[in-house]
Amino acid sequence: MIETRRRQIEVAASELFRSQGYAATSVRDIARALDLQGASLYSHVASKEDVLFAIVDRAASRFEDALRAAEAAADANAVGPLERLASIVRAHATLVAREPELASVFATEWRHLGGERRSSILARRDAYEGRLRAVIADGMATGDLAMTDPAIAAAFLLSALNGIAGWFRPDGRLSAEDLADRYADLAVRALAT
Amino acid sequence: MIETRRRQIEVAASELFRSQGYAATSVRDIARALDLQGASLYSHVASKEDVLFAIVDRAASRFEDALRAAEAAADANAVGPLERLASIVRAHATLVAREPELASVFATEWRHLGGERRSSILARRDAYEGRLRAVIADGMATGDLAMTDPAIAAAFLLSALNGIAGWFRPDGRLSAEDLADRYADLAVRALAT
DNA sequence: CCTACCGATCGGTAGG
DNA sequence: CCTACCGATCGGTAGG
Numbered sequence: 001m002i003e004t005r006r007r008q009i010e011v012a013a014s015e016l017f018r019s020q021g022y023a024a025t026s027v028r029d030i031a032r033a034l035d036l037q038g039a040s041l042y043s044h045v046a047s048k049e050d051v052l053f054a055i056v057d058r059a060a061s062r063f064e065d066a067l068r069a070a071e072a073a074a075d076a077n078a079v080g081p082l083e084r085l086a087s088i089v090r091a092h093a094t095l096v097a098r099e100p101e102l103a104s105v106f107a108t109e110w111r112h113l114g115g116e117r118r119s120s121i122l123a124r125r126d127a128y129e130g131r132l133r134a135v136i137a138d139g140m141a142t143g144d145l146a147m148t149d150p151a152i153a154a155a156f157l158l159s160a161l162n163g164i165a166g167w168f169r170p171d172g173r174l175s176a177e178d179l180a181d182r183y184a185d186l187a188v189r190a191l192a193t
Numbered sequence: 194m195i196e197t198r199r200r201q202i203e204v205a206a207s208e209l210f211r212s213q214g215y216a217a218t219s220v221r222d223i224a225r226a227l228d229l230q231g232a233s234l235y236s237h238v239a240s241k242e243d244v245l246f247a248i249v250d251r252a253a254s255r256f257e258d259a260l261r262a263a264e265a266a267a268d269a270n271a272v273g274p275l276e277r278l279a280s281i282v283r284a285h286a287t288l289v290a291r292e293p294e295l296a297s298v299f300a301t302e303w304r305h306l307g308g309e310r311r312s313s314i315l316a317r318r319d320a321y322e323g324r325l326r327a328v329i330a331d332g333m334a335t336g337d338l339a340m341t342d343p344a345i346a347a348a349f350l351l352s353a354l355n356g357i358a359g360w361f362r363p364d365g366r367l368s369a370e371d372l373a374d375r376y377a378d379l380a381v382r383a384l385a386t
Numbered sequence: 387c388c389t390a391c392c393g394a395t396c397g398g399t400a401g402g
Numbered sequence: 403c404c405t406a407c408c409g410a411t412c413g414g415t416a417g418g
Contacts, residue, residue, distance in 0.1 A: 021215075022217075
């Protein structure tokens with residue numbers, strides 16, 4: 001277990017950033033959650049923004065991995081565009097439901113990042129959204145999906161999916177997987193011919 | 194034109210709260226947008242939180258009015274559950290697209306309100322969401338809408354709708370009304386039998 | 387990882 | 403609506 005402390009800081013910060021927002025969370029808030037003095041955090045991180053970036057960067061990678069895996073599985077099973085879309089939605093929803101702090105900070109706190117980091121994260125978000133748009137456009141080309149503006153459909157779906165982080169309780173009566181199935185169903189119905 | 198200055202403050206604050214968030218926006222930021230000194234704001238408002246509450250309270254009323262109007266129109270025309278749902282979605286989407294600052298602050302900054310104000314706003318949000326759930330449940334009872342958990346369907350739709358504030362440009366190639374039509378279409382398709 | 391401390395900025399008040 | 407100012411808190415550093 002190397003870098004455990006650093007990880008603890010990121011986990012505690014994710015929870016605080018999610019519930020209070022980055023700007024309203026002080027370095028001392030994060031330290032207190034770990035029973036440290038505020039200044040002691042700086043033995044492990046260079047700045048508050050560094051902690052935010054680490055979280056957001058990790059979140060971006062998780063979403064990219066989930067998308068890649070969903071697409072690879074769809075390729076391997078040679079499924080149609082409808083099932084490909086469903087498995088992407090399922091993957092995204094599952095990730096948000098399982099790690100709402102990560103997803104919520106990724107979705108809303110990136111604007112507190114400085115210039116380069118911010119644009120790098122935005123570029124990755126755009127690329128992700130672009131992949132989803134392409135899947136939707138492909139489905140329209142084969143006639144499996146109804147004709148709509150793929151950009152609008154993608155924005156519609158991503159907002160719905162990311163919204164899960166705002167209300168889903170992982171310890172509630174509904175499992176992340178069940179939730180993901182419902183969302184995939186709603187998404188497919190919304191877009192299928 | 195009474196209370197113009199007060200209104201200007203709220204408008205400037207909405208824009209700043211939307212783009213930077215409430216916590217990252219200082220009283221002096223708001224004042225600067227109006228060419229005032231920071232302390233001068235306090236001739237018009239009692240506190241920074243007061244400004245936030247005024248915005249969020251106004252936003253809540255706007256959404257309540259829009260919902261009421263959509264339901265009244267549906268009642269007057271005796272339309273079915275499908276068209277009733279469509280007109281509610283259209284009304285909500287139009288409002289978010291026309292006033293993204295108001296909608297975005299309402300959707301995300303309420304947590305910076307203190308105890309009573311916060312719970313009052315949350316109660317109104319819950320009531321609004323409850324109305325949407327009821328419309329969905331009614332549509333399922335008549336067989337116009339497919340059987341799903343109305344709470345999940347409502348959360349799905351509201352997240353998608355509120356997400357509009359995050360990307361829609363009122364001066365872009367798509368009008369608020371066209372956007373609203375697309376969203377109503379997606380919503381109806383997602384839920385219809 | 388702590389104590390001690392820094393300059394900057396915060397929301398807000400006094401008094402005009 | 404302004405100037406002058408307040409105590410509190412902010413992110414971060416020095417030195418151990």
